[in-house]
Amino acid sequence: MAKRRLRTGPTAALPAKPDPAELLRIVQLADPAARRDGDDIVATDVRVCAPVEAESDLVGGELEKVWAVRVAAEGPLPLDFFDRYLAEGIAFRLKGLAVCRGEVCDPADDETSGPAVVLPVRPTADELAPRLEPDEEDEAVFTAGDIRAMVVPLKGRPPAVEELVPFATELTAIELRGEEPAKLGTFALELSEALNGLVVDRWRFRVDAAEDLLPPA
Known part of the structure; x- marks a missing residue:
């Protein structure tokens, strides 16, 4: 997958390749109707692309190894930032970072929000x-x-x-x-x-x- 697309994101940048079953389980916490489509996962208005190995400069060298999971819109732009929230939620649960429009963030650092x-x-x-x-x-x-x-x-x-x-x-x-x-x-x-x-x-x-x-x- 082109580096530019991964940087544009939203992308979950993970330190290890996620287990496919665990990744599906996590996505289904956000969308219970999410399902497999080949190596990808399809959820509401988005496609969670299969993990690909990426260069560490995707996250500014913050991770030694990077497996990138891009969340791509399917059709119209997802409502209510669902694609970005999905990438950040995946990153949080798998000890990773989130990349969106070239900006890298650590979802675990946000202490201002709550359930x-x-x-x-x-x-x-x-x-x-x-x-x-x-x-x-x-x-x-x-x-x-x-x-x-x-x-x-x-x-x-x-x-x-x-x-x-x-x-x-x-x-x-x-x-x-x-x-x-x-x-x-x-x-x-x-x-x-x-x-x-x-x-x-x-x-x-x-x-x-x-x-x-x-x-x-």
């Missing part, structure tokens, strides 16, 4: 009351100790939450922020269980365990 609990219906303050305290100045903001939550309409419709759509009247996200990712993950899963929702990470990959929010060891 979200996605619900098919906007919850009432009473439904949140057992776990979240309302803010006195902003009705969309709640707190639980050092965890801050904001209840907002979900932006777009990420494939990871498609199973909620048949029951949805207003897809809603409870965006969680805090200093400890594992603590955020545990709280998000408890909240999701209580409110019949799903937990997704900052890249809109489904989260099934608090450890999913931590960079792999």
Whole structure:
């Protein structure tokens, strides 16, 4: 694959060649309907190209060896940056870096974002009351100790939450922020269980365990 296309990306630059089954499993966290198509993986509006070995200068020498997984649009441009989120989420889970438009980033370095609990219906303050305290100045903001939550309409419709759509009247996200990712993950899963929702990470990959929010060891 041409180096220019890998630099344009979005591309997940990985330190080792990923196992095909593991790569499919990871992509299916973002899109449960993702499937194999030859050596590639096809997901919503994108094609996850088979890994190819690349030069280390793709990531400015940050990795000694590089296996590049490019996420290419299929047809119109993917909605809501799904292609970029997919590349970054893959890189995060496989100890890699993400490349987009020539810029290299380490998804594990982003400490400003957090998980979200996605619900098919906007919850009432009473439904949140057992776990979240309302803010006195902003009705969309709640707190639980050092965890801050904001209840907002979900932006777009990420494939990871498609199973909620048949029951949805207003897809809603409870965006969680805090200093400890594992603590955020545990709280998000408890909240999701209580409110019949799903937990997704900052890249809109489904989260099934608090450890999913931590960079792999």
